[in-house]
Amino acid sequence: MSILVQTNQLVKQFKDHKAVDSVNLKVEKGDVYGFIGQNGAGKTTTIRLLLGLLSPTSGGVELFGDKIFNTNIHKYLPRIGAMIETPGFYLNLSGAENLDIHRLMMKVKDKDSIQRAMKIVHLEDVGKKKVKEYSMGMKQRLGIARALLHNPELLILDEPTNGLDPRGIIEIRDLIIDIAKKHGKTVLISSHILDEVERMVNKIGIINKGKLLAEGHKEELIGGHGKSLVYKVDNIDKAVEIIRDNHLFDGEIKVEENSFFIFTDNDTLNSKITKLLVENQINVYESKIISPSLENYFLELVEKGEV
């Protein structure tokens, strides 16, 4: 599988802090890569480094298999469509006129590409309206349309669902999945909305405080991570003692104010523990199995990273 984006020990040092710290990420052709992290983790800085908008302090970027420098990046830009944070537009021009400027600059001869791009993001009816009259969500959609207009191989979207309503978020999610599957494009999305990212991506990179904490396929990373059994009982200390005395579970039991967690992949343990507690006159108000999720995995990883 060919590698479209690769970084080698990428570092970006600003005056007072290291925004990107030895990041080695790899995006293969056909991937829908979720680049996730908290606010200020270094996602947008990394994306700017990939696109040549910032020059690295050390390390390198490779796009489409070639090393990128300030002097050659413009040759690869026609193959990339990007949207970074809140997209900027010429406010006194209409949406269609803004896209037309982009079309001309990207040397796209097909004038119908504008209408097609606007149709994809459901803005075909407001093409003649000036961008200063657009809502935030409409501007976000227009930014995505602009990224798609010249039919790029690689799509880099920084927080694409910012400002969108729930329906809009679902539409963009379905669009991204469609673009990757049907049109074979490679997509790199950065976001801090883990739930949405989890549904779209096949590969994940988690960044925190400039460091890439983990990277890999979604199933491999999340796997059984974060699976736990949760119990709400009337007497937590007694319940934990009973579980230990009966050797049902010897691993970590995390106790919180009115519940306790048992971290295990063994689902069958749930019914055994519930039965045992009830037999020992412990009132069980709630018991559930929490499945592995990106959110749990992310929080666990970030907490470990901060320790």
Next chain:
Amino acid sequence: MKYITLELRKIKKTSMSYIIFLFATLPILLMLLLHITSDEINKEFYTIIANYSVIITMCLFTVSIILANYIITREYQESTIIYLFIAPVSRKKILASKFGLLFLILFTLSIFTYGCIFLLNVMLGEVNSDIFARYVAACLSGAFLFFLLMPLIVAIALWRKNFISSMLISLVMLIFTSPFMFTQNFYAFPHLIPMAVSNNMLMTDNKLDINYPLAFLILALVGCLFTFVSVRLFEKKE
């Protein structure tokens, strides 16, 4: 006073501080440069000031146009106007605080610029009570008359709500009509009155025959009219 202080805090650490400083010191440096490069016949410092006083007034007027446009349009462009409108302060008070800031800065700048030039005059040329009186008259009348003109600039800024657009309108209006400053027809252009009056205060020869009460009256009327327009524009709910 509290609101004026808040307005002052908003422009601290912005490019406005540097622009104000630049235009306050530019006339001083230019007068010094002229003095250095003049031939011996024309070297008397006060003569230079009198002949080129339009530079001082033009710099002061430019900085007041830029500042007035900035403090109004910035609120719209940075979307902070919404938060001003939902604060428990009447819109008239907010607008008044902006005028108060303009008044403060205009007078301070005038006193600083004319004061420094006067000090230079003391060091490099002859000064007497008549010359001192001219400086004071030019400084105070210029500052006061410029302030009367501020409602016009603010009204343009409130109309356009865009810094560059409103500033260019004001600048073009000033610069393109500036030749009339030296003719008797300047009354037709209220924005030229402060400069014409200040220049006349400093000049010793080729003075215009200015009807000062008429000039003050025209500007007072313009000031009142555009204050009313500014208040109406600012209070408009849209």
Next chain:
Amino acid sequence: MLSVVKVEIKKLMSSMVLWMIPAGAILPAIISVLVLLNIEGVYWKGYIHTSMDTFNPLAFLIFACFVSFIWAREYEEGMMEITLLYPYPKYVLLYAKIILMFIIIAIIVILWAVSTYIAGRIYLGEVMNTGDLKELIKMLPVIIVTQFLLVTITFFITMVFKNILVGAILGVISVVLCYLFQASPAIQYIPICLPMVLSHNLYGFNQVILDSYAVSFGILSATFTVMLIACVIYLRKKWELH
């Protein structure tokens, strides 16, 4: 490059400063007529002199405002990042804007000449004689070229400060300098005053001191070249937005 220039023209056509083209071209003619209205015995050459004296110092202000607008606008509207993602080397984006400025300067200068002629025709009530007309037409390329050679100064300063106000401030400073030094020999060495000095002398008025045309054109050419190199170097080294 042509497509980039076309895009720049498209962007300018819908911008808020477009009114400055007719204003900058027509107002000097109207103002000249108004200034001379009560004066008797005005002839064509004197009228053109007044119009030129009104236009020249203000022209730099207009062009500087345009330059800083077309560059700094990209920052103000958050478009610089997208602009840097277009598949062109950065200096191509600069050259396209410089070419656009040449077009704007040419249009304004030609419009000024036309409006000056029309206003003069109405005011003086007579046709301009062929000799004066030929001299005026010969002046136009001089004004266009000399004003164009100054655009790189504004481009460079706008690049450094990334602020639309730069042009206006530079323009006001140029008006002030032209006025201050008009009687001084120093004026022929101040680049931003040279268009006024050169057109003044080439049209046959010798009130503004000029010792050597070659030196003046040399200063202008050197200014253009040095500032252009500075712009390209700045774009290579300091283009980062953050």
